[in-house]
Amino acid sequence: MPTTRQDAGFRILFVCTGNICRSPLAERLARSALLRCPEFQVASAGTHAEPGMRMDERARRVLLRLGGDPEGFVSQPLTQELVAAADLVLTATVRHRAEAVDRHLAAATRAFTIAEFGALVRAVPERTVVRHDDPVLRARALVAEARSLRGLVRVDQPDIPDPYRRSRWAHRAAGRMIETSLAVPLRLLTRSSAS
Numbered sequence: 001m002p003t004t005r006q007d008a009g010f011r012i013l014f015v016c017t018g019n020i021c022r023s024p025l026a027e028r029l030a031r032s033a034l035l036r037c038p039e040f041q042v043a044s045a046g047t048h049a050e051p052g053m054r055m056d057e058r059a060r061r062v063l064l065r066l067g068g069d070p071e072g073f074v075s076q077p078l079t080q081e082l083v084a085a086a087d088l089v090l091t092a093t094v095r096h097r098a099e100a101v102d103r104h105l106a107a108a109t110r111a112f113t114i115a116e117f118g119a120l121v122r123a124v125p126e127r128t129v130v131r132h133d134d135p136v137l138r139a140r141a142l143v144a145e146a147r148s149l150r151g152l153v154r155v156d157q158p159d160i161p162d163p164y165r166r167s168r169w170a171h172r173a174a175g176r177m178i179e180t181s182l183a184v185p186l187r188l189l190t191r192s193s194a195s
Helices: 022-033 057-065 080-085 094-103 105-110 114-122 135-148 168-189
Strands: 010-016 040-046 088-091 111-113
Touching: 010 022, 010 080, 010 094, 010 135, 022 040, 022 057, 022 168, 057 168, 080 094, 080 105, 088 094, 088 105, 088 114, 094 105, 094 111, 105 111, 105 135, 111 114, 114 135, 114 168, 135 168
Parallel strands: 010 040, 010 088, 088 111
Antiparallel strands: none
16 A cells, blocks of 8 residues: 555555454455456555464455455554555444554544444435546545544444454354445445446
């Protein structure tokens, strides 16, 4: 992910703790959905990640079941530069969101938990987003609409529980929650007014 927000693309950054379970699963699901949209760059990082780690094996299996590709993934720590470069920061928990914003205060307006963003976007009138044929404008409109609904849309469970060192069922539950939360945002990002 580049270190500036000046180029024409749109950067999405997913954040969790170790960058081996939740955030890489979200990153790889988003990458898969946005494969035909070169304007989007998707990355992930961890607030306490060791660099160069592979995905947790259970998270990897869940990702494969959901149609994502774990190949080549390696973890990286969350830095101020990564947060500053991101157009959208999606975190596993409210705490991760706070930690991302602590690294770059200006990100507060474009940082959400994954579940929060999914809930807010479900309340966005589709036409306000899909009327933009340019994918980057569509993405920016989606973030602006979601931001405008903060405090107006109830988010029952903003956090995705950490499945690390837990059962395969915990990993599957986290994977389902991530997939469900990202379904509408990813559909809107890949759909144009002509669709």
